[in-house]
Amino acid sequence: MNETKKHIKQICTQIEVSVNRKINSYQDTIWLSDLFKDKKILISASTFARIFGITNSKTKPYKATLDNLAKFLDYKDWENYINYQSKYHSHTNTFLNEDVNGFSKINLEIALLVKNYEAVKLELDKYEKFITINSIHFDVANLIGKYVKINNYDNELLIILAKSAAGRRLFYGCFVDENNENNYFTKAIYNYYLPQVPDFENTLFVTCYILAQKIYFGTIDYPILNSYQNLIKDIDIENLHYHLISRYFECNILIDGTNKILHKNVENYLNLISHFAFIKQKNEWLLARSIKALLHFGFKKELINHKKINEIILTSLMKKRKSNNSAALYIIQLYYLYCNYNLNNGTYHPFYLSNEYLQGNSKEKIAIESATTYVFAKGKNQKLIKQNLQEYCKLNKINWILNLVFKE
Template sequence: MNQLDPYLIALCKQFEIQLGFKIKNIANAEKCSQILALEKLFISPHTIARMYGVVKPFRTPYKDTLNVIARYLNYTDWEDYCNSQTNIPFDPNYFLTEASDGFSLAVLQLALANEDFKALQIVLEKAKENKNEAILFTAAEQIGAYVRKNKKQKELLQLLADSSIGHLFFYECYVDEDNENNYFSDALVNYYLPNITNDYRKLYVYCFLISQSAHKEQKASDYSKEFIALTTQLNKSKCHFQELSRWMECQILIDGYNGILRYTWQFHVAELIVLSTGLGFNEKAWLLSRSLKALIIFGFKEELFHHEELNNHIDEIIRQQKKEFHSIALYVLQLYWICKSLYFNSKKVYNPFRIHNILFQNESNEKTAIEFAVASLFASGENKNIITRNLKSFCEAKGVHWVMKMLG
């Protein structure tokens, strides 16, 4: 170890914060390398993995590697980075926010850990001045993880509903699809919805509630009328892709429960294809996956398998998946694609990917159900028997019914 080690530790931490995720496995290192490449900066996944101790033994990176990371963090080079850590104490970097009395992730974590809600309000106010998306994303994940497990959950949910930054951190950035004991949907109705005036945020709330009722309780939602009334006033072209994907999903779900989906499903798929045009890889995956799940729970699996144009879009996403970021949307499409390949006895070889749980802490039930389902398709012998005994009961207990419909 040498005199630069303290700076190297700091650089590694700052790099992860800027990326918005931790480098804990090879998949993280590959994702990191791809992000750098988009900025015309090049470090191999193996080098990144070794620097973070994923690949053993650890070895101090070459200066060229450190220069690349420093440039990604908007410094001239490694030397400039080291100098800035001591010569610019109030520069808005990630390590000196406490000294400048700015928004601090460490102070946020301490306030949450000690349930100091008065301090938490002060910290949230300071967050309004921070424009760094990586830091805000990290803060949202941190708050979400605490809220899920906290004994004073109700008080925290009310506190977060009282400010716009609280909305952003928990009710918008951290969307808890697991929704254990309906705590998230109840909070949306009781705390968040009364405090918002933006119609597109209301759309998100209605869509979340409708989807939860359909997938977990297998029934129509009481909020379908509000959704229909609201969407007559909104424009899909003005939606964020997540709002758009939820909107399309809910149109299908409502038609399904109204008994008219057999007449409208092709129109919905045609609209999906049109809306997919021009979207990025990740956005298209979300748009298609949510609607696929909705169609599958109403028994349209084989119709989807035979829809050539739709499947061309899905095939393209699957072929490119290693070049892009992983998400639960891509997980859904992966299961669909494998089931479709088996249905047609395809000879194409596809190795399913698996992602570390840390990336899915608010979608863990669906992630696990999909992994069980994929495993069931390849299992044999005693493994097959174990999965057969347990998969259905797990999906029923967690409300992931579409997975069993997909397999059936």
């Protein structure tokens, strides 16, 4: 087998693992072609049939087709994919640098371990030039998060991470929905992150995060609330980044819920959320954060009865869950299991997020997985899960799961 054929066979296997489905029929290739279209990558079903060996072909795939296969797995192009496979998968020596003469996770870890922060800065500078894929990015992010906590939220390290573009992405970006023990993350993004990037979008992001965290835990920070209301006075929602749109709706729902006027506005919120979820390609976080906020105040019935938003939720979950296992889809999946699962024929196989996702927010991850297990449990096992889940959610103030699972 020549090298090109070997790599084509290899990437086909990797794509099957990524989408959690074997491609062994023409119907499978139609489904896969649609999945690629969702990421704006165009490969026809007939081309997939030739690539996966479902139909016979003696012709080699075009370079553009190979590039598109690589892009689906988050590589720049086919050449970048080949280089990566050659560099990282042609041997089993895990002690080599991730990037020859450049970034090294091993060097970063030992520098963090001995608090050699000059060396940490050097590795973060190298990381900016390092071509990464998601699994490596989350792996490095979790490594940094681990040592931030080991060093008792070391101020010097938090400053270094805030001043570095790589540090901001790896820590302040990846850990934004984490447990936030003793408000440490709230303090970190407000005191260290924000002064480095004090533009409108980052200010809104930090303000939304702090405000939502407070309300979910049963309090409200009025100076932050006033800052938020000033920020959104003349806001153009349609031009916001999709994450900020999700934060905007989450915060407004939480504020109205706290002020006990959400019942008057819930239908309007659902209509607006479904509108933006329909026109925005990346809609998972808008749906997930809105679901959490509405369920936090017990608006389960209103969610279930809104036909449009449930159609979008169903489409988003079914189309994206096998190619983009995100924390947002984990939340949407749980909502689907409790509100739509029994309305649809067939068997649903829930996906599981590996530890690289939601690692910071381990408490919510455990609650989501326990609630998912509860759907499929029977008899004594189900009773035991129910008892433990209720106690765990009450202890950690995860009210949206309590209201979703146990409220009629």
